[in-house]
Amino acid sequence: MDIFGIFYEDDDQEIIEFLNYQRRTYTIRMRVDHMTLWDDHDFRIRFRISKVVVLQVLDHINDQISSLTDR
Numbered sequence: 001m002d003i004f005g006i007f008y009e010d011d012d013q014e015i016i017e018f019l020n021y022q023r024r025t026y027t028i029r030m031r032v033d034h035m036t037l038w039d040d041h042d043f044r045i046r047f048r049i050s051k052v053v054v055l056q057v058l059d060h061i062n063d064q065i066s067s068l069t070d071r
Contacts, residue, residue, distance in 0.1 A: 035054070
């Protein structure tokens with residue numbers, strides 16, 4: 001077998017794998033509300049920023065990050 005035959009076999013294998021590919025089932029996970037889950041102290045330890053600062057930043061950028069869905 002020549003060198004080109006090896007390349008063609010690899011291409012065929014890639015095409016077969018592509019055609020047989022099956023996606024994972026789509027799962028929607030519930031979002032965690034970290035603002036209510038953590039108290040002020042634990043929130044600061046986990047995210048290295050206080051809840052007050054997060055709320056201030058969120059107030060400034062809320063229009064730019066708003067989502068079209070309510071998931």
